[in-house]
Amino acid sequence: MSDEEIFVELRAICARILSVDPAVIAPDLDLRDELEADSLDMAELAAATEDRFKIVVDLDTAKQARTLADVVTMVRDGGHQARAAQAG
Amino acid sequence: MLERGRVAVTGMGVRTPAGNDLKALWSTLTDGRSTARTITSFEADGLPVDFACQVPDFAASEYVMSKQARRMDRATLLAVCAAADALADAGQVETPPERRGVVTGTAMAGIETSEATLLGHDERGRGRPTVLYIPKVMHNAAAAFISMRHGILGPSLTVATACASGGHTIGEGLRLIRDGSADLVVAGGTEACISPTILLAFHRCGALSQRVAEPQRASRPFEADRDGFVLAEGAAFLVLERLEHAVRRGARVYAELAGYGRTSDGHHLTAPDPDGEGAERCMRQALADARLSPREVVHVNAHGTGTQLNDVTEAQVIARLFGPGEVPVTSTKSVMGHAIGAAGAIEAVVSVLTLHELVMHPTINLDVQDPRCEIDVVRAPRPVSPGAVQSNSFAFGGHNASLVFTPSCS
Numbered sequence: 157m158s159d160e161e162i163f164v165e166l167r168a169i170c171a172r173i174l175s176v177d178p179a180v181i182a183p184d185l186d187l188r189d190e191l192e193a194d195s196l197d198m199a200e201l202a203a204a205t206e207d208r209f210k211i212v213v214d215l216d217t218a219k220q221a222r223t224l225a226d227v228v229t230m231v232r233d234g235g236h237q238a239r240a241a242q243a244g
Numbered sequence: 245m246l247e248r249g250r251v252a253v254t255g256m257g258v259r260t261p262a263g264n265d266l267k268a269l270w271s272t273l274t275d276g277r278s279t280a281r282t283i284t285s286f287e288a289d290g291l292p293v294d295f296a297c298q299v300p301d302f303a304a305s306e307y308v309m310s311k312q313a314r315r316m317d318r319a320t321l322l323a324v325c326a327a328a329d330a331l332a333d334a335g336q337v338e339t340p341p342e343r344r345g346v347v348t349g350t351a352m353a354g355i356e357t358s359e360a361t362l363l364g365h366d367e368r369g370r371g372r373p374t375v376l377y378i379p380k381v382m383h384n385a386a387a388a389f390i391s392m393r394h395g396i397l398g399p400s401l402t403v404a405t406a407c408a409s410g411g412h413t414i415g416e417g418l419r420l421i422r423d424g425s426a427d428l429v430v431a432g433g434t435e436a437c438i439s440p441t442i443l444l445a446f447h448r449c450g451a452l453s454q455r456v457a458e459p460q461r462a463s464r465p466f467e468a469d470r471d472g473f474v475l476a477e478g479a480a481f482l483v484l485e486r487l488e489h490a491v492r493r494g495a496r497v498y499a500e501l502a503g504y505g506r507t508s509d510g511h512h513l514t515a516p517d518p519d520g521e522g523a524e525r526c527m528r529q530a531l532a533d534a535r536l537s538p539r540e541v542v543h544v545n546a547h548g549t550g551t552q553l554n555d556v557t558e559a560q561v562i563a564r565l566f567g568p569g570e571v572p573v574t575s576t577k578s579v580m581g582h583a584i585g586a587a588g589a590i591e592a593v594v595s596v597l598t599l600h601e602l603v604m605h606p607t608i609n610l611d612v613q614d615p616r617c618e619i620d621v622v623r624a625p626r627p628v629s630p631g632a633v634q635s636n637s638f639a640f641g642g643h644n645a646s647l648v649f650t651p652s653c654s
Contacts, residue, residue: 175311196315200375 162209162228169204170224173197183225195219205231251421252490252497252652254337255483256593257329259322261297261476261580265329270597272579273605274625278460279580280474286440293452295459296438297476297581315376316389317354322479322586323386323434324393330430330481331394337428337485338493341397345426346390347417348402349409349433351585352442354381359439386434386479398426404585407547409433410480411588411637411645415504417484427489432481433589446475449514451551463582464609465548465575466555466617473549476581480589482596497652499599502632503534509642515553516638520561523636526644527565530634534648538566541648542631543604545595547638548575549582554638559617568618572626578608588637588645595635595649604628 163183171178174191187193193201202218205211205227211234221227258264261279262272272279279297288294304313304321307328313321327346331337337344357380362371371377379385384402391400399420403412410433417431446452453472455462464470482501490497507529509522516523531538544566547558562573576594583590598604604622613621630651637645 173311173314175309175314196375196379203375 159228162231163224165208166205166224166227169208170201173200173204181224183228184223186222187224188222201227209234249422250487251418251501252485252487252495253482253499253501253596253649254485254490254495254497255330255332255334256481256498256596257326257333258478258480258590258593259299259302259326260478260480260583260590261299264299264302266597270601273576273594274603276579276606276608278463278608280459280462282459283438288440291440291443293443293447293454294456295462295474296443297474298438299478315379317357317380317385318436319350319353319355319434320380320385320389322436322477323348323432323481324389326432326434326479327390327430327481328393330432330483334483334485335495336493339428339485339489341395343398343427344394344396345399345417345420345429346387346396347413347420347429347431348384348387348390349404349413349585349589350383350386350402350435351404351406351409352435352437353383354385355437355439355442357381359441363441390430394430396430405643405645406639406641407582407584408588408637408639408643408645409585410590411592411635411647412506413589414482414484414501414592414647415506415645418501418504421484421486427486429484430481431484432479433586434479435584435586436477437584438475438477443475453550461609463550463578465546465550465578465607466559466613466619466621467610468612468614470550470552470555472551473577474581476583478583478586478590480586480593482589482592499596499649499652501647502650503530503536503648505530505533505644505646507644509644511642514640516557517642518557520557522642522644523558523638524561524565526646527561527634527636530646530648534632534650536632536648540632541566541571541634543598543628543633544571544573545591545598545633545635546573546575547636548577548607550577555614556616558636558638559619563618569620571620572604572622572628573619574604574622575607576605578610579605588635591635591637592647595633595647598628599633599649599651602628602630
């Protein structure tokens with residue numbers, strides 16, 4: 157899955173959580189400053205990301221995320237970790 | 245005698261099977277139109293009881309943004325809308341935020357969220373909670389949202405005394421004002437418990453009417469052939485305000501909340517004490533608190549569930565207290581079923597409307613009265629002379645609440 161494909165999936169999830177039009181969400185939009193995402197929203201985003209991509213997200217990392225680009229990176233890292241765990 | 249603060253009811257709001265505003269509610273009640281229907285909101289086929297009293301046409305979008313609505317169970321949504329209406333009905337309040345309080349009641353809180361999360365997801369017996377699961381199911385969710393929405397910075401409480409929760413919220417609100425903790429309290433109950441599991445659970449413990457062929461005839465308080473209550477949902481909130489403040493700001497005072505009684509049967513998990521000792525003490529305590537004698541009561545809004553045990557016990561208590569047939573009694577549950585933790589608050593609103601409109605609404609489905617119930621049950625709308633109205637709520641667990649409202653005479 158490309159970064160762009162991951163972003164599109166995350167954007168749909170994020171739009172549902174924040175009850176906003178997906179079109180307003182750009183990869184580097186600050187979700188907290190621009191869309192008033194709070195700690196519950198970011199926790200929902202992390203949980204939904206885990207479910208969708210079958211990865212385990214580090215909660216401390218997830219708390220630091222401010223943009224969907226950050227979450228795409230988390231998915232990439234989480235995916236590596238998941239594959240590493242399977243290989244191990 | 246020591247002077248204590250008097251408390252006015254200055255606003256009310258409802259979401260009930262009989263209507264989502266006071267006018268619709270009152271018209272359904274005075275017309276005596278049953279609100280029990282076969283359930284269509286979910287697949288009820290195969291359930292031994294497939295009917296209930298549901299809130300029709302409930303939409304929260306004018307009250308709550310969709311992002312906030314996602315954070316609320318249906319029980320909280322009902323409460324938030326009813327409380328917002330109650331505060332709007334009260335007009336421009338002048339109470340500082342720190343002197344405002346909220347008391348909410350519910351028996352089962354976020355049961356819709358619980359069931360959706362816990363049922364059928366995992367053969368290992370684990371649910372699939374979302375991040376929002378805890379804030380959606382916690383019993384105090386309604387109090388939290390109401391305090392945030394309306395700038396309530398004084399006391400917040402949530403009461404869970406099963407079917408008496410709604411009654412207790414209003415009484416505890418009265419106490420907060422009397423003891424000086426607040427000058428205005430938004431108090432009420434909410435319940436959104438019509439689900440396959442809860443229907444089955446109440447059925448299995450023998451509480452529900454099984455009159456599936458005639459849902460509208462099923463809720464039959466004080467009837468000889470009653471066979472249980474009809475499950476309902478809803479929410480109702482009252483704005484309680486220190487009377488002198490309400491008068492000073494020129495608020496409309498619907499009635500005064502003059503007395504509150506609360507006792508425990510200490511007897512059984514589900515059955516009332518057959519002698520009604522706890523219920524009688526509760527009603528007497530509420531009257532004493534209101535500094536009234538039984539003969540000053542012009543109407544009783546009964547708990548009146550339509551179960552064998554409640555109705556006989558309650559009728560006997562009323563007959564002992566006021567004399568057989570001496571005070572007109574009605575059961576709101578005959579029209580709109582039993583909304584569990586919201587019932588006492590809905591019936592408090594109905595009691596206040598009875599005083600305000602000076603009419604008692606009828607108890608429907610009463611063809612042959614149980615001869616053990618020696619009370620005057622109101623079968624058609626009847627004028628009521630100004631006086632006190634007493635409203636009872638008796639719960640599983642033996643928790644009793646009784647409220648006394650008196651006419652506004654500020």
